[in-house]
Amino acid sequence: MQSGNEGTELLKTTGLTKVFGEVKACNGIDLSIAPGEIHALLGENGAGKSTLVKMMFGVLDPSEGEILWKGQPVRIGSPGEARRLGIGMVFQHFSLFEALTAAENIALVLEEKTPIHKIAETARQLSVDYGLPLDPNAMVGDLSVGERQRIEIIRCLLQKPDLIILDEPTSVLTPQEANKMFETLERLKAEGKSILYISHRLDEVKRLCDTATVLRHGKVVRHCVPRDETPSSLANMMVGSDVETVKREGAAPEFGKPLIEIRNLQRPPATPFSIPLRGIDLTVRAGEIIGIAGVAGNGQGEFFEAISGEAVQKSPDVITLNGEKCGTRGISGRRLLGVGFVPEERLGHGAVPSLPLSENMLLSRHQTDRKTMLGAFGYIRNAAVKAASQRVISEMDVRKTAEDPEASALSGGNLQKYLIGRELDRQPSVMIVDQPTWGVDAGAAARIRKALIALARSGSAVLVISQDLDELFEISDSIAVMHDGRLSEPVPIAEATYEKIGLLMGGAEPGHMAFEGVKEEAGA
Amino acid sequence: MRIELVKRPQQSALFSAVSPLLALALTVIAGFIIFSFLGKPPLEALYIYFIEPLSETWQLHELAIKAAPLIMIAVGLSVCYASNNWNIGAEGQFIIGGITGSLIPILMPDFQNALTLPLMLLFGFIGGAAMGAIPALLKTKFNTNEILTSLMLVYVAQLFLDWLARGVFRDPNGNNFPGSIRFPSAARLPEIMPSQGGAHLGIVLAIIAAVIVWVMMKYLLRGFEVKVLGGSPRAGRFAGFSSTRMVFFAFILSGGLAGLAGISEVSGAIGQLRETISPGYGFAAIIVAFLGRLNPLGAIAAGFVLALTYLGGEGAQMSLGISDKVARVFQGLLLFFVLGCDTLIHYRVRLVFGDPVKVSG
Structure with a gap:
């Protein structure tokens, strides 16, 4: 050559x-x-x-x-x-x-x-x-x-x-x-x-x-x-325009009563290649944003499924949302407690690619908004669903090419704004988001982060799982790190540094620095 | 050289809409070629196949009789397939429905009143639904492939019916011919217009079922659930829908409708339980469901098309001496072309020439 x-x-x-x-x-x-x-x-x-x-x-x-x-x-x-x-x-x-x-x-x-x-x-x-x-x-x-x-x-x-x-x-x-x-x-x-x-x-x-x-x-x-x-x-x-950078208010705000309480959450691996959860404890209080950092594939997806109720727990005591013990409830039951969820995958998890936006509105809200969106025998009130969809589109500035396009026709950033807006529109008292701005353009990302901060300031508890450290440092009050199915103690943002979080992400326990050794032993 | 299918970034809306018609046209062309090779005059044969069965009123009644079970089964299957569950065993559910519905007139011949027929239809539905629930249970409990289990159960049902009709349910006064007693008139599905031809209420039931299911799919949350779980199971779980319950719903609905079609056929067109009650309706209905684009209303139109191939096959057998198996060939061709058209709407074919590339270095 x-x-x-x-x-x-x-x-x-x-x-x-x-x-x-x-x-x-x-x-x-x-x-x-x-x-x-x-x-x-x-x-x-x-x-x-x-x-x-x-x-x-x-x-x-x-x-x-x-x-x-x-x-x-x-x-x-x-x-x-x-x-x-x-x-x-x-x-x-x-x-x-x-x-x-x-x-x-x-x-x-x-x-x-x-x-x-x-x-x-x-x-x-x-x-x-x-x-x-x-x-x-x-x-x-x-x-x-x-x-x-x-x-x-x-x-x-x-x-x-x-x-x-x-x-x-x-x-x-x-x-x-x-x-x-x-x-x-x-x-x-x-x-x-x-x-x-x-x-x-x-x-x-x-x-x-x-x-x-x-x-x-x-x-x-x-x-x-x-x-x-x-x-x-x-x-x-x-x-093509100046990007707003999100600024946190200087002083840490006062937090209210705990809205998310997780006690010793365990989950065996669902498939040979998934990560077991090993005794996760976490509390998020009203007004607080806690970020969960971690390298992809350390149990974040499994954790999201467990807390959202897509995978339920054996005992109700494991997870308390908004003051209600709900470990055995499914995702609809947890939504009814005023909890909003946004998963990592937009297409195929948070939205059905082949369905129009308005029908995707119904996806997460058919139980919480039962009174307005559904009639007798589960008749879908199209006008109410479309109205909610329109509200989210204008609130979150979702740009689209058609009146009610299929979810797959939107760019990643616009669909993500829609999915976040779909939950915010309910004014949830607890919001749990996995990768809020993954693959999203800078303008949409700033918009989404601002919305999450505003939600917390209005008194909701917000839990953000993200691989983007910059993002977590920008919006979180504390950062906890997930590694191999375990969650570290949350580090208050004032004490958190990139190095400290980076070491935790590599599997080092707080206090010792065994990072390199841990990473190098690869299979037999 | 190898052939690759490359996904098209955009599908033509026009071709998606005319795809069933295109498939029909291609089937006719293929039929022309087949008849030529069989040494039959192709135009005449096509005429006998597709036009002649529509030329007289009594024949239209025959068409309705054949179309009724096809539509009824296909309506259920279209929901089942839309939810990404693959019930291939409608033939078996049809047979079991025919058997369970017939229990009333055979075991209680004296029970003849206004309730007889509705009860028979109900039993037929329940029997088909129970038969459909078996592959659903196997799928949800043991993760078996429902295509295989539902198909294999067809043979179980066929042999069970054969045994009943030749054995325990055989008419004692039937000169040892297989088949049950003839049903009393209270157990017969009435004809719509007896003066003109033999079409019975089955076709009305089928169309009512199609409309009800269409409304469910279009306007009710349940239809939305079917679409979501069929399109994206993970999003369905996120919505709080249970895929296990959906498997049962899809199989019980499609099995039940197949069973209802079965008892309608037995009490309407046949009038007794015979050793065979279906010329493959349960399989042909799979074609109907796809030809109707998995839309219950589309299944009505598609059901009549498929019914025509049955009648045409009989006509061609009588006037041209062609085996009635040619009807099956037409049905197969039709399914092939429907699926082929749909595939080519979503993908384009790319021919790649040349040998695999060698890596240098």
Whole structure:
């Protein structure tokens, strides 16, 4: 494989356009990546980042425009062809089989017939070289998210790419794990490889990337050098207007009586790959926001299901919401106590993708608003449901293209605003939210955080589960950390630092610093 | 070379709407080719198949008789399928409904009054529902695949009926032919217009069932629950709906309606319990449900179309000497084309040429 010629771009796109129906997801994108640079691709959700990258990786065919690879125009028909050219990609959502080993997962993408033990050996060697320790024989299901990402990266490196595309790589990592990954990226850069780095985290981009391309509504807004910008100027380019930063009031407010009380919550694992909950205790008082930090897959999803009543407990005493012991009640019974829930997955959990927004309104409110929304025999009063839907849309500034579009037709940020608004509209006295702003653009995220703070100030108890530490530091009164199905004591925000929370996220108990040792022992 | 299906980002609303008609047209074209190969005049054969059965009033009555069970079963199945439960055993539930409904006239031949018929219909519904509840129970308790269990129970029902009709329920005065006593008139579903033809109240019951279920699906919370749990089980759980209860609801409703169709057929069209009471209505109704786009009102139109293939098959057998199995071929083709059209509306076909890429290095 020849190396890229000095001075010419490794990859260049001119007028790259992708049309879906009548929508131009990408509209005349010009972009060039030089050899040995880390190039950031920035943009709100729905700005066209994924579409652009998919065209580069051969997943989508461009409608117009061309891609030049090392100066030659190329047509990339499939990911296989992209890999053959020397383009590798690490996806945001891992494409790994949990029941196979790391080496087997790597073998699946290699289209040559190489014996598995050879692959394992090469993978081990690469992982040592790049400081990404990995046991090739470990079962993927047993590995942490950070370790899974290493498999993806090594799988990509094995094919000796000249360009590596990383889609939101740090969204699932602890700060410490992320730092390690940055070191690896710097090394790759030093070897002359180019990296296309997609991220929402602006300070990260500023620190790591040499150049950046900012997209908005499918068009290039600007090419810039992130080091010369501030995170807020970058954010403004992405959003197109000044983003409000949410400010907390200085003094800690007085909290009222406890509205969420969890006592020794245990839950056995529901599937071989889910995390058991091991004796969780937590109290959230009126007016208080408690954030739950943690690396993805440490039991947050299981915890949400247990507290929402999607999975009920054996004894009513385990969970007390709004003064009522309700461990054995289902989710509708808990909602009737004045509790609102917003799950992590928007489509397929918080909303049915194929149903219009107004019917999704009914999804969480058919019992709480029974009197207004339903008539005899469960007759659905469409007018009342639509009115509530309209109220939420204008209250939360949900932008949509049709009168009552299907949930799947909304962008992530707008749907999330709707789902949060759907609960706020009831004025819940307890609100439990999992990943309130995951994959949501900066404008919508600010709006959602503001709404959550306002709800707490009005006297409700708010519990926020999030992997976004910045967000938790911004809105929480205390932060507790979930690791391996256990929940730490909440750390008051005045005493919390990134380092302290980061160590807890890595599994260190308060008081000792065994972080590195804990993370490195990967399977047998 | 390999063939890939690539999901279309947007589906054409026009083609979604005309898909059933497109499937019908393709079935007719395929029929044309089949008849040509069989050495029969294709145009004449198609005429006998699809036009002639509609040319006289008594034939329209026959059409209604065939359509009634198809519609009734398909209405239940469309709810069941919309909730993502796959009841393939309507044929068995139909048979059991026919048996349980017949218990009254066979075991109590002297019980003849205004209650006889309503009780028979009720028993038919309960029998079919109970039969449908078996795969539901197996699915919820043991996580078995309901497609397999419901299908296998069909054979159980068929053999059970065969045993009854030849054995314990055989008419003592029937010259040893299989089949129960002929039902007294109080146990017969009345004909709608006896002067014109034989269509009985079954078709009216089927249409009433279709309208009721349509209202439920469109306007009631229960219909919403079906849609939610069918579209996204996790969102259904979030809504507080129980998927276990939905499995039972779907199977009991579809089984019950199949059972009701069964007793309607026995007490309306046949008049006694025979060793076979269905020419595969329970299976053909699966096609009806899909051809009607899982909409209960759509099932009415689709039911008449499928009924036509039964009548056409009989006609073709008589005038052209073609096996009546050709009717089954048409039904199969129709389902194939409906599902094929739907698939191509959601996906496009991509041909990929060339060998797998070699990794260099």
